[in-house]
Amino acid sequence: AQSVTxxxxxxxxxxxxxxxxxxxxxxxxxxxxxxxxxxxxxGLQLLxxxxxxxxxxxGINGFExxxxxxxxxxxxxxxxxxxxxxAEYFCAVSIQGAQKLVFGQGTRLTINP
Amino acid sequence: DGGITQSPKYLFRKExxxxxxxxxxxxxxxxxxxxxxxxGQGLRLIYYSQIVNDFQKGDIAEGYSVSREKKESFPLTVxxxxxxxxxxxxxxxxxxxxxxxxxxxxxxxxxx
Numbered sequence: 001a002q003s004v005t006x007x008x009x010x011x012x013x014x015x016x017x018x019x020x021x022x023x024x025x026x027x028x029x030x031x032x033x034x035x036x037x038x039x040x041x042x043g044l045q046l047l048x049x050x051x052x053x054x055x056x057x058x059g060i061n062g063f064e065x066x067x068x069x070x071x072x073x074x075x076x077x078x079x080x081x082x083x084x085x086x087a088e089y090f091c092a093v094s095i096q097g098a099q100k101l102v103f104g105q106g107t108r109l110t111i112n113p
Numbered sequence: 114d115g116g117i118t119q120s121p122k123y124l125f126r127k128e129x130x131x132x133x134x135x136x137x138x139x140x141x142x143x144x145x146x147x148x149x150x151x152x153g154q155g156l157r158l159i160y161y162s163q164i165v166n167d168f169q170k171g172d173i174a175e176g177y178s179v180s181r182e183k184k185e186s187f188p189l190t191v192x193x194x195x196x197x198x199x200x201x202x203x204x205x206x207x208x209x210x211x212x213x214x215x216x217x218x219x220x221x222x223x224x225x
Binding site: 009032034036041042043044045046049090094099100101103104105106 | 117119144146153154155156158161163171201203205207210211212213214215216217218219221
């Protein structure tokens with residue numbers, strides 16, 4: 001069965017520092033992978049997605065993620081954190097045979113001035 | 114503007130009462146989903162529907178019911194059988210054959 005593990009429920013970085021949010025997945029078939037962002041008391045917004053093709057995927061707000069099949073990972077990065085990046089981030093993987101996603105537990109990103 | 118609307122934003126109910134949460138989309142999406150979000154637990158799927166007049170249970174369907182009489186609408190009823198209904202509820206939709214989901218703004222339900 002497909003599953004997602006996000007390492008670190010809380011990540012704190014300084015403004016201008018590298019952001020790295022980790023996501024590992026389990027899937028017996030080539031997955032579709034997603035990163036969503038959620039601001040307080042709001043819905044989720046798609047940051048980026050991997051379906052097929054290029055393994056380095058660029059998204060909105062300067063974020064990118066790399067699909068590494070050998071490591072079953074899809075880590076999210078941003079070279080320089082901005083205060084507005086403070087939010088909760090969710091990684092998700094497609095479920096084979098059903099039009100569904102399974103979500104990780106989420107990582108809350110805090111940006112220190 | 115196309116999107117998903119959920120109403121109301123905040124909802125308060127007394128224990129023992131059923132309550133219905135609204136979800137409407139004008140994206141012409143075939144599939145719709147209901148999730149429950151609790152702190153530290155991510156999103157858990159309650160019900161989903163891939164086509165009008167059809168829906169399937171998700172991982173935590175007990176104490177909830179849904180209907181899908183129209184393509185645009187997928188209301189969720191939280192029944193009195195749901196033991197811990199206080200949570201943030203999110204509705205989402207996706208196009209036919211797509212895994213990419215679009216989310217509404219959510220409804221925060223508080224039951225006392």
